[in-house]
Amino acid sequence: MSNLYGVIRGAAKTAATQRGHDRLEVVAASWRGSIRTEVLHRKNGDTAFNVYLEGWQNTPRPTLRPSSSQFAGGTLLASGVLYVDGTAQVIARESQTLVPLTPED
Numbered sequence: 001m002s003n004l005y006g007v008i009r010g011a012a013k014t015a016a017t018q019r020g021h022d023r024l025e026v027v028a029a030s031w032r033g034s035i036r037t038e039v040l041h042r043k044n045g046d047t048a049f050n051v052y053l054e055g056w057q058n059t060p061r062p063t064l065r066p067s068s069s070q071f072a073g074g075t076l077l078a079s080g081v082l083y084v085d086g087t088a089q090v091i092a093r094e095s096q097t098l099v100p101l102t103p104e105d
Contacts, residue, residue, distance in 0.1 A: 048081050
């Protein structure tokens with residue numbers, strides 16, 4: 001049984017779905033850049049997520065002002081955890097320095 005599920009809605013009449021066991025990644029893009037969301041099933045049962053701002057195709061990554069948390073994969077906008085008990089914690093870029101969450105955190 002999958003731990004993670006994704007749905008994509010666009011011009012098609014029906015939505016496309018995707019399943020994942022430990023990791024699911026979704027990228028939504030325009031010619032000006034993209035947003036990448038990474039969802040991770042953690043060993044303790046919680047679900048972690050990271051949201052990045054990135055470039056698209058040959059377009060460089062957009063620049064955020066003021067300076068932000070830069071990582072090789074893009075600019076980290078937010079991280080958080082959806083806990084097993086139904087509560088959540090979100091860490092926004094503006095609130096503190098971010099480090100991407102991993103399945104082991």
